[in-house]
């Protein structure tokens with residue numbers, strides 16, 4: 428699919444059909460996530476695919492998000508920062524956030540490119556998830572992503588205009604002679 432189409436199609440989806448995508452598709456999506464920018468080419472994300480319905484029900488409880496009970500797959504993105512803490516010291520925490528965000532965006536764009544849908548899950552109880560999924564104490568649970576065959580949604584998020592958030596050369600300078608204000612409001 429054309430990149431712009433995928434970006435515009437990508438919307439948070441919380442309703443999925445009972446048709447379960449093949450596991451190969453989920454692995455293909457993770458391969459795309461794994462190609463995201465990473466600090467010093469250090470790959471510290473571990474991906475845990477959960478498809479057992481009993482575990483998924485427990486994940487839904489850990490997230491307090493009912494819709495998760497009906498998703499065919501939840502992928503948990505964990506970071507194992509042991510290597511990078513030593514190399515990057517105080518910047519390590521920031522770099523992990525950058526890398527996880529980049530991997531998650533690749534993940535979700537690939538999901539939509541394959542005709543599937545997903546949702547980003549950032550709200551969860553770390554303690555409960557750790558217990559349910561047997562995640563070791565020294566591994567950080569970064570986020571979860573739901574994946575499935577999304578049911579059609581008319582959801583449209585109102586995206587605030589860039590006019591008050593796009594600056595040129597110096598912070599607060601919203602003027603650029605090459606760009607008309609009217610065009611910015613459409614962006």
Ligand SMILES: Cc1cc2nc3c(=O)[nH]c(=O)nc-3n(C[C@H](O)[C@H](O)[C@H](O)COP(=O)(O)O)c2cc1C
Nearest residue numbers: 437438439440441492546547548549550551582584
């Ligand atoms: C850091 C982060 C955490 C999020 N956590 C959740 C979540 O726990 N549950 C959920 O349904 N959506 C979650 N989302 C998705 C947002 O709610 C969604 O992207 C936003 O409402 C805009 O809608 P759109 O993605 O359809 O444009 C999260 C998104 C981000 C970036």
